[in-house]
Amino acid sequence: MLNSTAHRTPMAALMALPIAYGLFLLMSTLIEVKEITLAEPATRILGMITPQLPETNDEIRKRPKPQMLDAATKPPPPPALSTTQADIHLPVPVIGGAAPGSLLPIRLNLPAISPVVVSSRGYQVIRPPMPVYPGKAATRGLSGSCSVAFAIDTRGKPFNVSAACTDPVFKSEAERSVLKAEFAPQLVDGQFVSVSGLEYPLEFKLAD
Numbered sequence: 001m002l003n004s005t006a007h008r009t010p011m012a013a014l015m016a017l018p019i020a021y022g023l024f025l026l027m028s029t030l031i032e033v034k035e036i037t038l039a040e041p042a043t044r045i046l047g048m049i050t051p052q053l054p055e056t057n058d059e060i061r062k063r064p065k066p067q068m069l070d071a072a073t074k075p076p077p078p079p080a081l082s083t084t085q086a087d088i089h090l091p092v093p094v095i096g097g098a099a100p101g102s103l104l105p106i107r108l109n110l111p112a113i114s115p116v117v118v119s120s121r122g123y124q125v126i127r128p129p130m131p132v133y134p135g136k137a138a139t140r141g142l143s144g145s146c147s148v149a150f151a152i153d154t155r156g157k158p159f160n161v162s163a164a165c166t167d168p169v170f171k172s173e174a175e176r177s178v179l180k181a182e183f184a185p186q187l188v189d190g191q192f193v194s195v196s197g198l199e200y201p202l203e204f205k206l207a208d
Helices: 005-030 057-062 135-140 168-179
Strands: 124-127 144-152 158-165 182-184 186-188 191-193 195-204
C-alpha cells in the first residue's frame, strides 16, 4: 500500500510541513529587526559675523598726535692723548769702529771690448712653417709627410716652393706654410745673398 506513488506523496508532505515551520521560526528569530532611535544632532548657533568698518575721518582726527622724541645726547668726546718727547724711550744704536782717515779712489783695469763684426753667416729660421691639418685628410684619417724644396731671396722671403708629399692631399698646405715662414737671409762678406736648393721636412700626423 505504501509502495504506490499516490500514497507516498501525501505522507512526504505531512512529514515536511513541521520541518518547514521549524525553519521559518528559526529564520524569524535570526532576522529580527530592532528599531533604532537616532539621537537628535546638537544644534550649533553661529554668532553674527560683523565686518570691521573702516575708520571714519572723525576717528582719525581723534587719534593722539605722535610725540617727538627727545634728541639723543651726543656721547662725550674721548680724552685727548698727548705725548711728549720725555715719554718716548727709543734704544740708541751703538756703532763700533772708527772712520777711515782718508778715502783713496780705486782704479779697475778692465779689458777693452771691441765690437764683433759678423761678415758671414748662414740663413736662419725666424718663424718656422706652421701647417694646418687638411680637413679632407683628417676626415679620412690620413697621415703623411712632405719634403718642401724652396729658395730664400736677399730679404729672407721664400720662393720657388715645391712640395713632394706621400699623399697629394697635403701638398697645397705644405707649400702654403713654407711660403708664410720667415727666414734671416744668408750673409756673405757683409752682403745678403739668395740661397737655393733648400728643403724643409714636414710631417702630418693625427693625434692618438
